[in-house]
Amino acid sequence: MSEARSNEASVSLLTRSLTNPFGGYAAGFAIAVSVYSLSYSDLYPPLQPSLKWFLLSTCVICALLAYLAGSIVQKPIIKKEPFGLHFAIFSILVVVFAVEVVANGGIPLLLIATGSDFNYQDFGVPELHVAYVGFAYFYAVYWFDLFVMRQGRGFLGISLCMIATSLLIVSRGGFITLLISITVVYVRRRGFDRKLALVFAALAAIVAWGFGLLGDLRTHGATGESIILSIGKPSDKFLNSEIPSELFWPYLYASSPLANLQVNMTDRTATDSPGLYLGLELLPDFVSKRIVSDEAREAAFPLLITDSLTVCTMYGRAFVLLGWLGLLFGFAYFVVVSVLCLKILQKSKYFVAALGTLSAIAFMNMFDNMFISSAGILPVLVALFLNIFERTSTVSHARIELPGAPPHY
Numbered sequence: 001m002s003e004a005r006s007n008e009a010s011v012s013l014l015t016r017s018l019t020n021p022f023g024g025y026a027a028g029f030a031i032a033v034s035v036y037s038l039s040y041s042d043l044y045p046p047l048q049p050s051l052k053w054f055l056l057s058t059c060v061i062c063a064l065l066a067y068l069a070g071s072i073v074q075k076p077i078i079k080k081e082p083f084g085l086h087f088a089i090f091s092i093l094v095v096v097f098a099v100e101v102v103a104n105g106g107i108p109l110l111l112i113a114t115g116s117d118f119n120y121q122d123f124g125v126p127e128l129h130v131a132y133v134g135f136a137y138f139y140a141v142y143w144f145d146l147f148v149m150r151q152g153r154g155f156l157g158i159s160l161c162m163i164a165t166s167l168l169i170v171s172r173g174g175f176i177t178l179l180i181s182i183t184v185v186y187v188r189r190r191g192f193d194r195k196l197a198l199v200f201a202a203l204a205a206i207v208a209w210g211f212g213l214l215g216d217l218r219t220h221g222a223t224g225e226s227i228i229l230s231i232g233k234p235s236d237k238f239l240n241s242e243i244p245s246e247l248f249w250p251y252l253y254a255s256s257p258l259a260n261l262q263v264n265m266t267d268r269t270a271t272d273s274p275g276l277y278l279g280l281e282l283l284p285d286f287v288s289k290r291i292v293s294d295e296a297r298e299a300a301f302p303l304l305i306t307d308s309l310t311v312c313t314m315y316g317r318a319f320v321l322l323g324w325l326g327l328l329f330g331f332a333y334f335v336v337v338s339v340l341c342l343k344i345l346q347k348s349k350y351f352v353a354a355l356g357t358l359s360a361i362a363f364m365n366m367f368d369n370m371f372i373s374s375a376g377i378l379p380v381l382v383a384l385f386l387n388i389f390e391r392t393s394t395v396s397h398a399r400i401e402l403p404g405a406p407p408h409y
Contacts, residue, residue: 021361029058090162109167171375256309283372311367311368314330341358
């Protein structure tokens, strides 16, 4: 079987420093604080200096960790992957998806489009859906990595099909996480230059404008006024800026989590709850929802500046449950989990795919705690599981290999 070395060494230190979870965290919160400082909404309270310094300090720490992580160059042997085996895995995942669709009476996106009374958050056969999300999302990124490594366009096809299922089940968080993940994989493998930077900037601008345009088209009232202007209460600074209202949507989505966090830090009334903190902030949500009651979960829900803007960064509920200690433990948890995953997968063929996912969920922490979200952490757990399986299989083959026998491929 043909082999090739990874081109990791040819990628610049800057690129490697950006394409890891610490770079993702620093970029995410730096963007959030910068956007917030524009002061385009009268809904937002001013950020307290203590919160600003905490976020900036963690960004600096992560920038240093990103540099250290980027200084480690991986040079694994990349073996040619048999497409037939991966197509069989793809087929199994498609069958599982079809079973879930049948069990739920249809595809969520189509049901919602036709006006059916269906809650897309209830999609899936509980235990089966957890496994499906983990394997489907991980392989979507891994197959894209194999395509970037020039192992065949077939891998791109099955990768895009798996990514499409996140849209069919209306998992916006999962879809965005996958898009960021494959972007990180591409940059990690191919490098980053000015031309690519311009392409990404143009695409980001188009996506931001399209996101707002779609929101306007879906929510315009009889008067034609954009509902987001009613919800977000734009300031005079924004109204006088000649910025199109479509861009107020991405502004709110990027900055409102910090506003919600600040409201909780100003008006927190909950008592410290270490037990709930452990259950809700350190365990994956597919575990916590089975051991924490709905009443306790509801009581721990953060305060919001408005019911329409419901996310509160990775630190919102942590502060409600444990105050400033919750923020410190939350950041330490993120660092420890990231370091352990990178260390364990350092020499694995799944390293870059897992790195893409970790970077994506670290960036998305500016919205919510993605390290406990099924769409975020499950693919990483699958990568760790497959790595153990791969190493066990390799050791087993080595033990049964006779002296002088040809090597196994």
